[in-house]
Amino acid sequence: xxxxxxxxxxxxxxxxxxxxxxxxxxxxxxxxxxxxxxxxxxxxxxxxxxxxxxxxxxxxxxxxxxxxxxxxxxxxxxxxxxxxxxxxxxxxxxxxxxxxxxxxxxxxxxxxxxxxxxxxxxxxxxxxxxxxxxxxxxxxxxxxxxxxxxxxxxxxxxxxxxxxxxxxxxxxxxxxxxxxxxxxxxxxxxxxxxxxxxxxxxxxxxxxxxxxxxxxxxxxxxxxxxxxxxxxxxxxxxxxxxxxxxxxxxxxxxxxxxxxxxxxxxxxxxxxxxxxxxxxxxxxxxxxxxxxxxxxxxxxxxxxxxxxxxxxxxxxxxxxxxxxxxxxxxxxxxxxxxxxxxxxxxxxxxxxxxxxxxxxxxxxxxxxxxxxxxxxxxxxxxxxxxxxxxxxxxxxxxxxxxxxxxxxxxxxxxxxxxxxxxxxxxxxx
Amino acid sequence: xxxxxxxxxxxxxxxxxxxxxxxxxxxxxxxxxxxxxxxxxxxxxxxxxxxxxxxxxxxxxxxxxxxxxxxxxxxxxxxxxxxxxxxxxxxxxxxxxxxxxxxxxxxxxxxxxxxxxxxxxxxxxxxxxxxxxxxxxxxxxxxxxxxxxxxxxxxxxxxxxxxxxxxxxxxxxxxxxxxxxxxxxxxxxxxxxxxxxxxxxxxxxxxxxxxxxxxxxxxxxxxxxxxxxxxxxxxxxxxxxxxxxxxxxxxxxxxxxxxxxxxxxxxxxxxxxxxxxxxxxxxxxxxxxxxxxxxxxxxxxxxxxxxxxxxxxxxxxxxxxxxxxxxxxxxxxxxxxxxxxxxxxxxxxxxxxxxxxxxxxxxxxxxxxxxxxxxxxxxxxxxxxxxxxxxxxxxxxxxxxxxxxxxxxxxxxxxxxxxxxxxxxxxxx
Numbered sequence: 001x002x003x004x005x006x007x008x009x010x011x012x013x014x015x016x017x018x019x020x021x022x023x024x025x026x027x028x029x030x031x032x033x034x035x036x037x038x039x040x041x042x043x044x045x046x047x048x049x050x051x052x053x054x055x056x057x058x059x060x061x062x063x064x065x066x067x068x069x070x071x072x073x074x075x076x077x078x079x080x081x082x083x084x085x086x087x088x089x090x091x092x093x094x095x096x097x098x099x100x101x102x103x104x105x106x107x108x109x110x111x112x113x114x115x116x117x118x119x120x121x122x123x124x125x126x127x128x129x130x131x132x133x134x135x136x137x138x139x140x141x142x143x144x145x146x147x148x149x150x151x152x153x154x155x156x157x158x159x160x161x162x163x164x165x166x167x168x169x170x171x172x173x174x175x176x177x178x179x180x181x182x183x184x185x186x187x188x189x190x191x192x193x194x195x196x197x198x199x200x201x202x203x204x205x206x207x208x209x210x211x212x213x214x215x216x217x218x219x220x221x222x223x224x225x226x227x228x229x230x231x232x233x234x235x236x237x238x239x240x241x242x243x244x245x246x247x248x249x250x251x252x253x254x255x256x257x258x259x260x261x262x263x264x265x266x267x268x269x270x271x272x273x274x275x276x277x278x279x280x281x282x283x284x285x286x287x288x289x290x291x292x293x294x295x296x297x298x299x300x301x302x303x304x305x306x307x308x309x310x311x312x313x314x315x316x317x318x319x320x321x322x323x324x325x326x327x328x329x330x331x332x333x334x335x336x337x338x339x340x341x342x343x344x345x346x347x348x349x350x351x352x353x354x355x356x357x358x359x360x361x362x363x364x365x366x367x368x369x370x371x372x373x374x375x376x377x378x379x380x381x382x383x384x385x386x387x388x389x390x391x392x393x394x395x396x397x398x399x400x401x402x403x404x405x406x407x408x409x410x411x412x413x414x415x416x417x418x419x420x421x422x423x424x425x426x427x428x429x
Numbered sequence: 430x431x432x433x434x435x436x437x438x439x440x441x442x443x444x445x446x447x448x449x450x451x452x453x454x455x456x457x458x459x460x461x462x463x464x465x466x467x468x469x470x471x472x473x474x475x476x477x478x479x480x481x482x483x484x485x486x487x488x489x490x491x492x493x494x495x496x497x498x499x500x501x502x503x504x505x506x507x508x509x510x511x512x513x514x515x516x517x518x519x520x521x522x523x524x525x526x527x528x529x530x531x532x533x534x535x536x537x538x539x540x541x542x543x544x545x546x547x548x549x550x551x552x553x554x555x556x557x558x559x560x561x562x563x564x565x566x567x568x569x570x571x572x573x574x575x576x577x578x579x580x581x582x583x584x585x586x587x588x589x590x591x592x593x594x595x596x597x598x599x600x601x602x603x604x605x606x607x608x609x610x611x612x613x614x615x616x617x618x619x620x621x622x623x624x625x626x627x628x629x630x631x632x633x634x635x636x637x638x639x640x641x642x643x644x645x646x647x648x649x650x651x652x653x654x655x656x657x658x659x660x661x662x663x664x665x666x667x668x669x670x671x672x673x674x675x676x677x678x679x680x681x682x683x684x685x686x687x688x689x690x691x692x693x694x695x696x697x698x699x700x701x702x703x704x705x706x707x708x709x710x711x712x713x714x715x716x717x718x719x720x721x722x723x724x725x726x727x728x729x730x731x732x733x734x735x736x737x738x739x740x741x742x743x744x745x746x747x748x749x750x751x752x753x754x755x756x757x758x759x760x761x762x763x764x765x766x767x768x769x770x771x772x773x774x775x776x777x778x779x780x781x782x783x784x785x786x787x788x789x790x791x792x793x794x795x796x797x798x799x800x801x802x803x804x805x806x807x808x809x810x811x812x813x814x815x816x817x818x819x820x821x822x823x824x825x826x827x828x829x830x831x832x833x834x835x836x837x838x839x840x841x842x843x844x845x846x847x848x849x850x851x852x853x854x855x856x857x858x
Contacts, residue, residue, distance in 0.1 A: 205651075220827040220828070222694060224696050229696070231697050265650055267653050267709055270706060271710075274698045276537050276698055277759060279828070280698070280827075400711065
């Protein structure tokens with residue numbers, strides 16, 4: 001690409017970066033945990049429309065997606081679960097179309113006293129913006145928007161169709177991204193600026209969520225020995241799951257994860273049991289999150305996890321006759337490897353992104369596999385669309401004092417802008 | 430007592446027993462878990478007033494009781510925490526005064542699907558009334574009222590003052606009964622018809638509640654090894670507490686509990702931790718309930734439990750530097766032994782109750798120590814008032830399908846009526 005144009009685009013990002021930073025803070029100030037995304041989605045829609053994009057805002061229809069591959073089971077309902085897609089119609093000068101995707105939902109913030117400052121009052125300190133969701137992934141979501149703004153400020157627009165997607169449900173099912181597929185959005189590539197340190201993600205694991213529900217025999221605490229404590233009944237099951245995790249990680253690794261020390265992580269992320277200190281608890285419920293390799297069959301993996309739980313239960317004389325109930329209440333997500341995506345566009349997209357990254361940073365684009373999932377799997381697996389995951393440097397995502405690095409956001413925005421220019425082509429406005 | 434009068438009183442209980450049963454069901458239909466006692470207390474007040482008793486209904490004032498011996502710390506507020514006391518003024522013909530006490534609060538009902546029928550829709554089947562609180566202790570609370578009704582139906586009233594108390598907070602602190610003391614209610618004896626199988630309770634343990642709060646290091650589940658899971662951090666602490674329970678029960682037993690196999694029970698009654706399946710949990714909180722012997726010092730016992738938790742924490746390299754927080758949020762209850770209450774009235778009250786029981790059942794009154802607490806400790810320890818605990822047969826209190834035996838309620842009501850007649854003396858109305 002013409003050096004003058006490149007320079008103009010990079011400068012355009014710089015010029016608007018204060019405004020971009022403020023807008024990231026505005027979006028981060030919305031506490032968009034599951035079920036509370038509506039306000040922020042309407043803000044995104046407003047901003048899309050203010051720039052002249054056609055927008056499509058809709059509530060996810062579970063019935064319409066539940067039969068599609070990649071669907072994850074849903075607990076609760078989808079009232080208020082709005083997706084927004086803005087469309088830029090390119091001039092059709094032969095460039096390739098693109099989906100710029102990001103998710104609006106964030107994970108719960110946890111106990112407030114573990115945050116230095118309130119999680120939804122974003123602030124900047126020493127070059128970092130702090131706040132729940134600032135990194136994962138409101139900075140990336142906003143970078144998509146401002147990358148296109150920079151092209152326009154430089155006097156251009158993408159020559160091909162570009163879809164700006166702001167989706168819900170990335171953190172628990174991916175059903176937001178799936179609903180975009182169901183609604184017909186397709187392109188030659190997708191890019192998701194998830195906060196992975198300005199590296200291109202080559203491969204992501206799959207994720208299984210399940211909930212284990214145990215019943216005990218509740219009695220008054222004065223007769224604990226005649227009751228069965230459902231909380232303590234969970235302990236050997238958790239131990240068995242940790243053993244299974246060890247076994248899985250001791251097996252030969254997936255090629256893309258060969259250099260990852262512990263690719264398949266188990267997490268016991270939530271527990272709840274009992275109602276009253278002086279009643280032997282009648283129930284206990286805990287959440288399991290397990291990683292699996294790309295290509296690993298979800299049903300087989302789930303069955304193995306279930307077997308592990310059931311076998312541990314059979315060793316207990318009470319649970320043997322009162323087996324745990326296992327429910328699926330979120331991710332049944334397959335893994336995805338861009339690096340193994342067998343399509344010329346995948347290599348072209350990697351190459352274009354690499355060039356853009358080098359133009360901005362002067363360095364080669366580094367790559368890495370991740371032990372998490374992203375919405376990339378929907379584009380990659382179910383629409384044969386190479387999906388690039390590449391975003392800014394962030395820390396403590398899902399933890400406390402989550403933060404994202406401002407200079408990194410600026411560089412990522414510039415890289416996205418150059419990538420769009422290269423991938424879609426440019427036309428003068 | 431005159432056989433004809435005895436007979437008339439017993440018959441009076443029988444005659445009103447259908448009405449009494451209906452009223453137990455009406456009170457049981459109120460879901461009087463902590464904070465929701467108001468409606469039922471107003472119903473009790475109404476019923477007391479309908480019978481011509483003076484009533485006193487008031488909201489517990491924490492500041493007024495927090496300096497008194499026997500006070501237990503309170504989490505949350507006491508809005509809606511109403512006590513009701515009805516007073517019968519005796520003619521002063523030399524009889525002894527009496528407190529008839531019962532509690533209106535019930536423990537949470539747990540998952541509804543573990544009940545055969547809804548917990549607050551009481552029903553009768555095969556001679557039992559089912560419902561949360563029917564046994565513990567609405568049947569007893571109502572028995573107090575109907576025992577006095579029977580005297581009146583037979584043409585009498587107690588010759589001394591009788592206080593009918595319906596209190597809150599028995600299930601977590603005892604601060605309802607304490608507030609009655611603070612308000613000045615005193616008598617020569619107290620009787621509480623807690624559901625202990627028509628046996629007289631000779632001794633009750635003390636109870637300590639504490640809450641243990643652990644912090645972890647929350648990270649995204651993709652990096653579980655760099656985080657510390659607060660839920661799993663709780664497991665060795667629970668194991669250490671079970672060891673302590675073993676040690677305590679291996680020590681020489683309190684004389685009144687010599688024949689009780691396992692007098693001091695630990696219960697882990699509630700646990701909660703984490704917010705999200707894919708975040709390593711930042712926190713976990715569990716509730717400990719421990720029994721102690723009468724005469725055992727609460728501070729020393731609490732310190733021993735705390736030490737046990739802290740020592741277990743020190744063995745973990747993370748918890749060593751992030752020690753658990755321990756909070757007291759309920760019972761700091763001393764044990765009480767009526768059988769060791771060194772006052773002539775204690776022996777007299779036992780004897781009178783024994784006679785009444787024999788007149789109704791034909792059997793000697795059996796006695797037993799219990800591994801639970803009741804409000805008896807307030808009367809016994811802090812007002813030097815012998816406190817009898819004697820009530821109907823119930824099953825599954827604090828469990829599911831809680832039930833109380835109707836014939837047993839009838840007998841207990843008759844016994845209470847005869848006991849009042851004997852203890853307070855009778856005068857014609």
